Amino acid sequence: MKDLQGVTLNRTRKPRRGPGRPAAGESLTPQDVARGALNLIAAEGEQALTMRRLGEVLGVKAMALYNHYPDKEAILDAVAGLALARLPMPPAKGPWKSRIKSVCRGIRRMAMEHPNLFRVAMTRPTPPSTGMPQIESAFSALADAGLAPAAQAVAYHTLRLYVRAYCLWEIDELNRGGDLAEPARVPVLDPHHTAAVNHHLKSNPDRLFEAGLDLILRGLRAGEKV
Amino acid sequence: MKDLQGVTLNRTRKPRRGPGRPAAGESLTPQDVARGALNLIAAEGEQALTMRRLGEVLGVKAMALYNHYPDKEAILDAVAGLALARLPMPPAKGPWKSRIKSVCRGIRRMAMEHPNLFRVAMTRPTPPSTGMPQIESAFSALADAGLAPAAQAVAYHTLRLYVRAYCLWEIDELNRGGDLAEPARVPVLDPHHTAAVNHHLKSNPDRLFEAGLDLILRGLRAGEKV
DNA sequence: TACGTATATTTACCTTGTATTCTTACGCCA
DNA sequence: TGGCGTAAGAATACAAGGTAAATATACGTA
Numbered sequence: 395m396k397d398l399q400g401v402t403l404n405r406t407r408k409p410r411r412g413p414g415r416p417a418a419g420e421s422l423t424p425q426d427v428a429r430g431a432l433n434l435i436a437a438e439g440e441q442a443l444t445m446r447r448l449g450e451v452l453g454v455k456a457m458a459l460y461n462h463y464p465d466k467e468a469i470l471d472a473v474a475g476l477a478l479a480r481l482p483m484p485p486a487k488g489p490w491k492s493r494i495k496s497v498c499r500g501i502r503r504m505a506m507e508h509p510n511l512f513r514v515a516m517t518r519p520t521p522p523s524t525g526m527p528q529i530e531s532a533f534s535a536l537a538d539a540g541l542a543p544a545a546q547a548v549a550y551h552t553l554r555l556y557v558r559a560y561c562l563w564e565i566d567e568l569n570r571g572g573d574l575a576e577p578a579r580v581p582v583l584d585p586h587h588t589a590a591v592n593h594h595l596k597s598n599p600d601r602l603f604e605a606g607l608d609l610i611l612r613g614l615r616a617g618e619k620v
Numbered sequence: 621m622k623d624l625q626g627v628t629l630n631r632t633r634k635p636r637r638g639p640g641r642p643a644a645g646e647s648l649t650p651q652d653v654a655r656g657a658l659n660l661i662a663a664e665g666e667q668a669l670t671m672r673r674l675g676e677v678l679g680v681k682a683m684a685l686y687n688h689y690p691d692k693e694a695i696l697d698a699v700a701g702l703a704l705a706r707l708p709m710p711p712a713k714g715p716w717k718s719r720i721k722s723v724c725r726g727i728r729r730m731a732m733e734h735p736n737l738f739r740v741a742m743t744r745p746t747p748p749s750t751g752m753p754q755i756e757s758a759f760s761a762l763a764d765a766g767l768a769p770a771a772q773a774v775a776y777h778t779l780r781l782y783v784r785a786y787c788l789w790e791i792d793e794l795n796r797g798g799d800l801a802e803p804a805r806v807p808v809l810d811p812h813h814t815a816a817v818n819h820h821l822k823s824n825p826d827r828l829f830e831a832g833l834d835l836i837l838r839g840l841r842a843g844e845k846v
Numbered sequence: 847t848a849c850g851t852a853t854a855t856t857t858a859c860c861t862t863g864t865a866t867t868c869t870t871a872c873g874c875c876a
Numbered sequence: 877t878g879g880c881g882t883a884a885g886a887a888t889a890c891a892a893g894g895t896a897a898a899t900a901t902a903c904g905t906a
Contacts, residue, residue, distance in 0.1 A: 421853065444893060457895075458854050466894070520796065544820055545831075552832040556778065559785035570746065594770055594846075605771075605846045606778040613838035647884065670862060683864080684885045692863070 422454060424462040428472035432511065435473060439510045443470075470514060475522045477515040480504065490535040491611055498557045498607055505561035513565060516558055536614075545618050549610075556610055560603055648680060650688040654698035658737065661699060665736045669696075696740060701748045703741040706730065716761040717837055724783045724833055731787035739791060742784055762840075770846040775836075782836060786829055 430452045434443050445456040445466060452459075463469045482500040484493055505512040515522075536546040595602050656678045660669050671682040671692060678685075689695045708726040710719055731738040741748075762772040821828045 445895080446893075454853095455855055456893095457856085460895075461853055519792070547818075547821060548828065548831040548835060551828065552782065552835050555782060555785040555789060555832070559781040563781060566745070592773075595773060601846070602774065602777065605774040606781070609774060609778050609839040610836055611839070612841075612844075613835040615838075618838075671864080672862075680884090681886055682862095683887085686864075687884055 422452060422458065422462060424472070426452060427459055427462050427469060428476055431469050432473045432476050435514055436508050436511045440470075440514050471518060471520075471522060473511070474515040474518045477504075477508070477511045478522055490538040493535040494553065494611065495607060498553065501557050502561050502564075502603060505565060509565040509568070512561060516562060539614055541614060541618065545614075549614055553607075553610060556606060560606060564603070648678060648684065648688060650698070652678060653685055653688050653695060654702055657695050658699045658702050661740055662734050662737045666696075666740050697744060697746075697748060699737070700741040700744045703730075703734070703737045704748055716764040719761040719764075720779065720837065721833060724779065727783050728787050728790075728829060731791060735791040735794070738787060742788060765840055767840060767844065768846070771840075771844050774846055775840055779833075779836060782832060786832060790829070 427448070431443055431448055434448060434451055443466075445459055448469075449456040449459055459469070463472065481504060484497045484500065487493075488496075536549050539546075539549075541549060595605075653674070657669055657674055660674060660677055669692075671685055674695075675682040675685055685695070689698070707730060710723045710726065713719075714722075762775050765772075765775075767775060821831075
């Protein structure tokens, strides 16, 4: 079991000597709680995160967690923040299309490596305010593309929706069948061709993502009005 | 309170005369249950759908619902099926871009008219198998666009992700602030320009959706390889 | 040394999904 | 006509989970 955040999952904390004594330095911090929750979610999914279970993992009773966060939602928000902070920093130089692709691929890599975590981070009702400085800075590439400001905004928004939606979809598909199933069945195709298309797209698990990304990037043209 | 499915929300069912008597014809059907759930969700959101509440709405005890569906998930699946069946049928004729836009706008219209319902229908863990014949048939327009089969599949998939993600995002935004907030903040823009861009995009609530749609459609070119 | 504060425990409550069991009315068939 | 199987519902109960309230314990500080 990977230990993503330096807090172990199984109650290997020093044994506490009775009720309510944080013996000098081994008291829980909000960071500890968030990291423990992150590990639990990464390992077993969001539904495994219950207050009782998290307390158990941290060597503490459920109610003790309320000393550090007002409620469970706040813990989930903190987990989302931690997760997003791990996104890789994109290159600051290079052709703008490459830079955008690099960011998008970094997001997808995290989705594939820690799907449970990614899902939680991307589906919080209010996205974390510490939101993705990496991404935001990287999308300065859109300015380099020669797009008018409004077109930059549209492109940013559309790309963000695409990458997020694609990754969540892919996670669901992998959870469902272990393999991508009918990524984009086109109804009117005859079955023979449909099979060929699906095989082509599934032969490389990156191909569908990249193709959608290219499709959107292809629509970006300098000076286009919105 | 709108009555979307012909089953009233408040227990105006004929009063039952005691425990366990479906007096000739007034017995509950699975359809009744699904319609009741749909109305409840449309009016008050998914979190309002509890077995006890639904039973109350239908004039019955919670456990009676298990005579018609194996569990709550099955009821939600049925609701999703009902909701998707209401999607408008797109025109069969016209330029392919217009036809695609027509389908996408129809989906968005439903999202705006019945956001709670739309959210439930679009976020079922396994999408309903009765899935959107309207959409699928309409996307035959992609063949008319002169796209190679694999490119059709990519376009179909990308458009589907975009429309779904946009509508879910828009619902969240409207729930959050009553108005679209920072639809697509581009970080590197200076604040003055950012404000101008946001104003421009928000001045017409359809503009951002249409612009993203156009962006994707612009990338579709006959014969493009994948 | 006494006390306030931070942290943890204990206990308990409420909501929600659902299993189990019992009840009642209806329609079929001898 | 009368008994009975069956379908639909009610009553009861339980377990899981979030969290409120009261209580306890150590530590730092005055």
